[in-house]
Amino acid sequence: MSAYKEGDPTTLNRLYGRSQGKPLRASQQELVERLLPQIAVPPEGPVTSEALFGFDRPLHFEIGFGGGEHMAERADLLPDHGFIGAEPFVNGVAQALTHVRDRTLANVRIHHGDALEVLRRVPDGALTMVYLLHPDPWPKAKHAKRRMMNDGPVRMIADKLKPGGEFRFGTDHPVYLRHALMVMRRFTDEFEWQVEGRASWENRPSGWPETRYEHKARTVYGHEVWYFRFRRK
Numbered sequence: 001m002s003a004y005k006e007g008d009p010t011t012l013n014r015l016y017g018r019s020q021g022k023p024l025r026a027s028q029q030e031l032v033e034r035l036l037p038q039i040a041v042p043p044e045g046p047v048t049s050e051a052l053f054g055f056d057r058p059l060h061f062e063i064g065f066g067g068g069e070h071m072a073e074r075a076d077l078l079p080d081h082g083f084i085g086a087e088p089f090v091n092g093v094a095q096a097l098t099h100v101r102d103r104t105l106a107n108v109r110i111h112h113g114d115a116l117e118v119l120r121r122v123p124d125g126a127l128t129m130v131y132l133l134h135p136d137p138w139p140k141a142k143h144a145k146r147r148m149m150n151d152g153p154v155r156m157i158a159d160k161l162k163p164g165g166e167f168r169f170g171t172d173h174p175v176y177l178r179h180a181l182m183v184m185r186r187f188t189d190e191f192e193w194q195v196e197g198r199a200s201w202e203n204r205p206s207g208w209p210e211t212r213y214e215h216k217a218r219t220v221y222g223h224e225v226w227y228f229r230f231r232r233k
């Protein structure tokens with residue numbers, strides 16, 4: 001199903017945010033020109049494990065991987081699983097490519113662009129895990145519809161996850177936190193929050209590598225970070 005519904009303010013229908021920062025260094029530019037085409041998600045067709053990796057394996061999808069350190073760490077931990085990451089910010093893509101090269105990861109595919117473009121091409125029930133870590137907060141109420149955590153994208157995530165699959169969400173932003181929990185309360189038929197008291201959202205679960213954004217939130221800004229795991233029913 002499509003994440004976007006005409007006239008529905010709770011869905012995303014275009015990409016927001018920046019796609020380029022500082023000019024890439026020559027070595028990064030080379031990775032974007034040479035390595036990215038080799039591991040890019042094909043521009044068309046169903047996004048399946050067979051199409052991407054040649055055989056059936058559990059599929060993970062990271063929305064907005066930033067510098068790609070979480071995706072790379074997870075892919076390294078689970079070499080028999082396939083990882084798809086989407087990120088429109090080319091500097092982040094270049095950093096992720098550096099991790100893929102340095103760790104010789106054969107199980108990562110990258111989409112340089114909007115995650116929802118690729119997610120909608122994944123067959124329903126095909127994903128084992130979806131990660132949404134520190135999405136852009138868009139804290140002003142008038143920008144709430146730009147948040148990734150909204151009914152349209154969450155509906156799509158629910159459709160793409162297999163029963164027993166997991167949706168991981170992390171944020172350090174109190175406005176986004178409240179908004180996200182409100183959205184997730186509309187999806188109690190689809191998701192079961194994996195929670196056993198405060199420790200569940202206050203402590204980073206094992207197997208959840210720290211992202212660069214998260215590290216900065218804690219160490220530079222002194223923010224609390226909240227972690228959520230939702231199991232697909």
Ligand SMILES: C[S@@+](CC[C@H](N)C(=O)[O-])C[C@H]1O[C@@H](n2cnc3c(N)ncnc32)[C@H](O)[C@@H]1O
Nearest residue numbers: 064065066086089114115133134136211212213
């Ligand atoms: C605050 S950063 C967090 C990055 C990373 N997840 C981390 O925790 O370090 C949010 C990221 O989401 C990306 N983003 C925004 N809209 C997106 C979209 N539609 N699809 C994929 N990524 C998106 C941004 O480019 C940015 O890199």
